[in-house]
Amino acid sequence: MSEKLLTKHPIYPLIGLLASILIIIFGLITAKNPECIWFLGGMWLLLLVFGYWRACLAVVPVSVVFCAVFAGITYAVSGDINAAYAAVNRILAVCVAVIPGLALPPIVLVRNFSALNLPRMLTLGMMITLTFFPLLGGEVRQVREAMKTRGAGSFFSPKIFYRAFLIPLIMRLVNISDTLALSVETRGFSKDAKNCSVYKTVSLRVVDILFLLLVIAGAVLAVVL
Amino acid sequence: MKAIELKNVTFSYEGYEAKVLDDACFSVEYGEVALLSGFSGQGKSTVLSLLAGIIPNITPGDIKGEVLIGGEDITERKMSDVCRKVGVVLQNAESQIIQQLVEDEIAFGCENFAFTCDKIKDCVDRACRQMQLNPQWKTRTLSGGQKQRLITAATLATEQKILVLDEPLANLDKPGAELLMNTLRQLALSGYAVLVVEHRLDMVFPYVDAVWSISNGKITAVKNKQEYLSAQAEHIQDTCCLHKVEKTVLRLDHIGFSVKGHEILQDISFEIKKGERVLLLGENGCGKTTLMRLIARLYQPSKGSIIQGIDAKLGQKVKGTSSWFKRVGMVYQNPNYQLFMPTVQQEVAFGAESAEYAEKIMQMFGIAHLAERHPQSLSEGQKRRVSIASVVATKPSVLLLDEPTVGQDYAGLREMVYILNQLHEQSGNTMITITHDMRCAEALCDRAIYIENGVVSAEGGKDLAHKYFYVTNVLKCK
Numbered sequence: 067m068s069e070k071l072l073t074k075h076p077i078y079p080l081i082g083l084l085a086s087i088l089i090i091i092f093g094l095i096t097a098k099n100p101e102c103i104w105f106l107g108g109m110w111l112l113l114l115v116f117g118y119w120r121a122c123l124a125v126v127p128v129s130v131v132f133c134a135v136f137a138g139i140t141y142a143v144s145g146d147i148n149a150a151y152a153a154v155n156r157i158l159a160v161c162v163a164v165i166p167g168l169a170l171p172p173i174v175l176v177r178n179f180s181a182l183n184l185p186r187m188l189t190l191g192m193m194i195t196l197t198f199f200p201l202l203g204g205e206v207r208q209v210r211e212a213m214k215t216r217g218a219g220s221f222f223s224p225k226i227f228y229r230a231f232l233i234p235l236i237m238r239l240v241n242i243s244d245t246l247a248l249s250v251e252t253r254g255f256s257k258d259a260k261n262c263s264v265y266k267t268v269s270l271r272v273v274d275i276l277f278l279l280l281v282i283a284g285a286v287l288a289v290v291l
Numbered sequence: 292m293k294a295i296e297l298k299n300v301t302f303s304y305e306g307y308e309a310k311v312l313d314d315a316c317f318s319v320e321y322g323e324v325a326l327l328s329g330f331s332g333q334g335k336s337t338v339l340s341l342l343a344g345i346i347p348n349i350t351p352g353d354i355k356g357e358v359l360i361g362g363e364d365i366t367e368r369k370m371s372d373v374c375r376k377v378g379v380v381l382q383n384a385e386s387q388i389i390q391q392l393v394e395d396e397i398a399f400g401c402e403n404f405a406f407t408c409d410k411i412k413d414c415v416d417r418a419c420r421q422m423q424l425n426p427q428w429k430t431r432t433l434s435g436g437q438k439q440r441l442i443t444a445a446t447l448a449t450e451q452k453i454l455v456l457d458e459p460l461a462n463l464d465k466p467g468a469e470l471l472m473n474t475l476r477q478l479a480l481s482g483y484a485v486l487v488v489e490h491r492l493d494m495v496f497p498y499v500d501a502v503w504s505i506s507n508g509k510i511t512a513v514k515n516k517q518e519y520l521s522a523q524a525e526h527i528q529d530t531c532c533l534h535k536v537e538k539t540v541l542r543l544d545h546i547g548f549s550v551k552g553h554e555i556l557q558d559i560s561f562e563i564k565k566g567e568r569v570l571l572l573g574e575n576g577c578g579k580t581t582l583m584r585l586i587a588r589l590y591q592p593s594k595g596s597i598i599q600g601i602d603a604k605l606g607q608k609v610k611g612t613s614s615w616f617k618r619v620g621m622v623y624q625n626p627n628y629q630l631f632m633p634t635v636q637q638e639v640a641f642g643a644e645s646a647e648y649a650e651k652i653m654q655m656f657g658i659a660h661l662a663e664r665h666p667q668s669l670s671e672g673q674k675r676r677v678s679i680a681s682v683v684a685t686k687p688s689v690l691l692l693d694e695p696t697v698g699q700d701y702a703g704l705r706e707m708v709y710i711l712n713q714l715h716e717q718s719g720n721t722m723i724t725i726t727h728d729m730r731c732a733e734a735l736c737d738r739a740i741y742i743e744n745g746v747v748s749a750e751g752g753k754d755l756a757h758k759y760f761y762v763t764n765v766l767k768c769k
């Protein structure tokens with residue numbers, strides 16, 4: 067997840083999570099209905115209006131590629147255009163559902179979970195996962211550069227290419243996750259910690275409720291229509 | 292009551308018979324800054340892991356004796372209890388940052404310790420002041436030194452009275468190192484107990500009250516600090532007698548480099564002659580590594596050009612090709628990126644001029660006994676040696692070294708500098724080095740270039756390197 071996608075005023079994290087779940091469930095339930103795309107389009111627009119425009123735009127090229135690939139495969143296998151539409155809807159449901167997560171600053175999620183006394187292991191898992199994605203892109207870039215400097219960047223030597231790419235990358239990721247987990251523990255994070263405080267409280271706003279109501283309304287319409 | 296005390300501690304890692312600590316005893320008082328010194332692999336980090344509760348909670352092993360923190364034996368205590376008594380600064384600051392803002396990163400530990408919001412704010416402000424950080428800085432855009440200061444600030448904020456720091460100066464330049472050591476000194480004066488594990492003894496020496504030496508599993512108090520440290524931190528002499536020739540191998544012409552509107556280098560112009568050893572100097576974040584990557588053609592300059600005179604066949608493309616990297620070798624700050632073969636022998640032989648030359652290089656670097664080991668299974672110091680050996684085995688005309696001496700003890704450092712200079716003499720290569728290690732800087736330098744505010748602020752010879760490292764006010768370099 068890139069920091070560029072983060073929104074300054076995210077929806078209350080639990081509501082964002084709930085919205086994602088609703089979008090994906092209703093998207094998958096109604097995927098076979100060609101009208102489902104209107105529901106997903108509506109949700110995408112709703113997120114765009116609520117300040118998630120960077121993440122909304124970022125998922126567009128990804129969803130186009132995935133939709134084309136999966137719809138193509140589905141049509142080739144089944145020869146049924148409706149099955150291809152359903153595949154497109156399923157891919158779009160996933161792409162729209164991840165938008166709130168893409169745009170949510172990890173610290174906001176962690177503080178929200180802590181304030182709600184949710185299990186600390188869940189918080190730790192979310193925190194490390196969300197921290198890991200931005201690192202991944204940088205690590206891949208560094209490994210690719212290092213491969214060039216060692217003369218191991220050619221696709222024509224696939225064995226060397228795979229070694230020079232995967233081994234440093236895996237070692238780096240293992241090292242980073244080990245160090246990260248250790249660092250978090252030495253700074254007092256514990257799975258059985260009963261007391262922890264929240265520096266900046268994440269509070270529920272009217273706009274968050276409005277957002278949830280609009281998502282529910284959209285979901286109900288998707289089923290009814 | 293002593294802050295830290297090891298009483299007759301014997302320790303071996305699970306699955307290994309070798310004793311890393313053998314009846315070891317040492318102590319640190321409140322109000323004291325202590326240094327734990329020793330060669331690589333002698334067990335300094337093991338001692339810190341014991342004090343932090345990482346052993347046995349995360350890393351299992353067989354412990355005998357007592358590890359006392361504030362008079363209480365912690366060998367049976369959970370890490371979550373130990374960390375409330377001991378603030379720990381681990382190595383590899385970059386891998387420990389989890390938040391996007393400096394403020395949130397520092398507040399994280401305070402939140403875990405259930406400080407009130409007002410207290411967290413005070414702690415964040417104080418830690419930022421102490422480590423000269425801006426709470427609103429984005430953590431991903433910080434330089435290596437700033438990240439090190441951030442992780443230290445995050446530990447200082449949680450207010451444990453006992454602090455242990457594992458190589459806290461690894462990525463810091465001289466002003467950064469002085470800032471940190473001054474802060475630790477002030478904390479000791481206000482009653483903290485501070486234990487530092489550090490290779491840069493010359494930098495730490497003026498600030499420590501006690502020095503402990505670890506060797507063969509025993510920890511002994513160093514009685515004559517001056518004698519011990521002067522023996523350890525001795526200035527490495529330049530033994531190289533190769534003189535540059537007048538041919539220009541690289542000409543940097545008004546180079547600028549920006550990332551997302553942030554200008555890292557403004558206007559850099561200088562020439563490098565064949566056979567020269569150039570040292571790039573400057574504070575953390577001034578763009579030394581960026582400049583090295585531009586020279587290596589890993590990055591493309593935003594403005595200006597770098598003209599190469601190494602070989603006309605290589606052309607003047609801004610992007611490095613495979614033939615370019617055969618002539619220009621780059622050693623990364625972090626060796627893990629450049630090691631990928633199944634054995635050390637194959638690693639050094641990969642791209643080497645010949646198998647015989649790879650063998651010779653392994654002998655020179657003292658890694659022949661590791662020939663059958665997997666490079667990624669080695670210690671950090673050994674990995675660094677292997678990565679340098681692998682690059683020099685290709686006989687590059689231009690050798691770029693980014694912090695080649697990090698993690699080396701004095702003996703290892705002296706040996707490495709000697710080898711690099713010996714290879715330089717034999718091959719007549721051009722060497723461009725970035726180092727914050729004042730012990731070896733002058734021994735790797737014919738010409739020093741000091742970068743400040745994105746421009747070449749001063750140029751000179753060994754005298755400039757000497758002034759940079761030994762004169763307190765950097766501005767006096769000019």
